[in-house]
Amino acid sequence: MTPEQITALFAEHGDLCYEGEGITQLQHAWQCGRLARQARATPELELAAWLHDLGHLMTGLQGSPAQRGIDDAHETLAAQALSGLFGAAVAEPVALHVRAKRYLVAAQPRYAQALSADSVRSLALQGGPMSPAECEAFLALPHAQDALRLRIWDDHAKDRGQRPASQNRVLVEMSAAMRAVIDGQRV
Numbered sequence: 001m002t003p004e005q006i007t008a009l010f011a012e013h014g015d016l017c018y019e020g021e022g023i024t025q026l027q028h029a030w031q032c033g034r035l036a037r038q039a040r041a042t043p044e045l046e047l048a049a050w051l052h053d054l055g056h057l058m059t060g061l062q063g064s065p066a067q068r069g070i071d072d073a074h075e076t077l078a079a080q081a082l083s084g085l086f087g088a089a090v091a092e093p094v095a096l097h098v099r100a101k102r103y104l105v106a107a108q109p110r111y112a113q114a115l116s117a118d119s120v121r122s123l124a125l126q127g128g129p130m131s132p133a134e135c136e137a138f139l140a141l142p143h144a145q146d147a148l149r150l151r152i153w154d155d156h157a158k159d160r161g162q163r164p165a166s167q168n169r170v171l172v173e174m175s176a177a178m179r180a181v182i183d184g185q186r187v
């Protein structure tokens, strides 16, 4: 995939519902990217926030796959598409954002209570809370901390009241986030 193809995918399928949460995939990506920027994330982590659910658009499944008992493995699909283009600092937090949820549910009881209905549904399909040994192995991964930050933004990027000015504006911002990482690779 090229950056232009990613933007085109969001232009074409960004209006897919985000996991039954009442917002679209494009709105979710935009909110998540903004939260990363507000938290002064690196350009790579900000881009991971923007594109963490790209896999949902690649499968093109409408609504909530989890509601129909499907784990679409969207984190793996997206990470495969992103690694060659943007490197591990973008692809790995994306690859780990589902495991980060499984970790947080196990490690922080209050986190589990605040999860949205669809996140709870997909959690079961994704393997449920991690065991203590799985938690330890997860934390030892090089990009685990970035994946945990991304996961928290992901959980907060479901605000129905927060809408972008226009789809075009969001796509321009998304392209700029991709460009920032590509330009950074050249220096």
Ligand SMILES: [Fe+2]
Binding pocket: 052, 053, 074, 097
């Ligand atoms: Fe996701």
Ligand SMILES: [Fe+2]
Binding pocket: 028, 052, 053, 154
């Ligand atoms: Fe998400």
